[in-house]
Amino acid sequence: xxxxxxxxxxxxRICINENVYEPGEDTEILLDLLKINQGDKVLDxxxxxxxxxxxxxxxxxxxxxxxxxxxxxxATLCTLKLNNVNPEKFDIINCDxxxxxxxxxxxxxxxxxxxxxxxxEYNSWIxxxxxxxxxxxxxxxxxxxxxxxxxxxxxxxxxxxxxxLLIEIKYINYKITDKxxxxxxxxxxxxxxxxxxxxxxxxxx
Numbered sequence: 319x320x321x322x323x324x325x326x327x328x329x330x331r332i333c334i335n336e337n338v339y340e341p342g343e344d345t346e347i348l349l350d351l352l353k354i355n356q357g358d359k360v361l362d363x364x365x366x367x368x369x370x371x372x373x374x375x376x377x378x379x380x381x382x383x384x385x386x387x388x389x390x391x392x393a394t395l396c397t398l399k400l401n402n403v404n405p406e407k408f409d410i411i412n413c414d415x416x417x418x419x420x421x422x423x424x425x426x427x428x429x430x431x432x433x434x435x436x437x438x439e440y441n442s443w444i445x446x447x448x449x450x451x452x453x454x455x456x457x458x459x460x461x462x463x464x465x466x467x468x469x470x471x472x473x474x475x476x477x478x479x480x481x482x483l484l485i486e487i488k489y490i491n492y493k494i495t496d497k498x499x500x501x502x503x504x505x506x507x508x509x510x511x512x513x514x515x516x517x518x519x520x521x522x523x
Contacts, residue, residue, distance in 0.1 A: 322396045332367040333396030337389035339366045344431055344473045347498045347509035351471050354379050358426040363415065363461060368394030370429050375407050379427070383410045384418075415457075416464045428467035432458040432474070455483050462486055469513050476506040491515045 322333040327341045328349055334340050348370055354360065356378035362371030365383035371394070374381050383394045391412045398408060411418055455478045462470070463486075470492065474483060487494065487510075496511035 322393055324400065327367075327369060330369055330372065331397075331400055332369050332372070333393045333400060334367050335389055335393055337387065338393045339390075341367060341369055343500050343502060344507050344509070345369060347473055347500060347507060348429060348431055348471055349373060351496060351498055351509050351511050352377075352427075352429065353469070353511070354427060359424075361425045361428040361465070361467065363428060363430040363465075364390075364432055365394045365410075366390050366431070368397040370431065371408065372397055372401060372403065374427070374429070375403055379407075381408045382425075383408060384413060384415070386412070386414045388412050415461055422466075424466035426467065427469045427471070428465050429471045430458070430461055432461065432472065455479050455486075458483065459486055462490055467514070469511065471509065471511055473507060473509045476508070487512060 322335045324331055324333055325340070326332075328346060332341070352370070352373060354374045354377035358374070358377075358379040360371065360374045360379040360381045362368070362374065362381055362383045363385075365371055365385045366387075367390075368383055371381040371383050375398075383391070385391050385394065391410050394410055398410075416423075455474060458472060458474060459482075462472075474480070492512040492514055494510050495513045497509060499506055499508040501507075
């Protein structure tokens with residue numbers, strides 16, 4: 319496996335390696351958006367370095383970390399050990415989205431910093447970090463169609479198919495309750511807080 323190195327990001331000491339996405343502006347947006355309550359059951363999908371789930375643990379949550387990239391799950395574990403997190407506060411799973419979980423598993427909060435660029439580059443593990451499919455939201459749509467959670471936090475790019483994403487959010491009976499965005503050159507990165515409507519297929523219950 320890759321050798322992890324320790325960096326500091328937004329005041330947190332975390333582990334990354336050459337096969338893992340390094341946190342950036344999209345991570346900052348999610349950190350700013352996240353609302354975590356004591357005792358929340360949280361999913362950190364595509365955990366990477368583990369920084370988002372670690373933030374949730376510090377707020378009192380129990381977190382399940384999932385990443386398709388084995389180097390990312392290694393980095394996540396490194397981050398948690400580095401910060402002396404109690405193993406009872408987390409689980410780490412290496413799998414493709416929710417494919418390894420029971421269909422009835424539900425969360426209070428689900429967090430996903432997905433691959434959101436309109437590329438299909440899967441010849442290396444790091445390629446999974448940014449390859450969101452032809453329209454940039456294919457991976458995100460798969461996630462939204464399978465997750466059961468009361469609140470969902472996601473980011474996406476203006477280079478991806480925003481119209482279809484908004485249609486999907488409405489279809490699964492979630493409403494946008496908060497948002498953040500930052501423009502870098504020709505690209506705007508947007509973060510959303512989604513809250514399940516009462517009739518959202520009893521999602522998260």
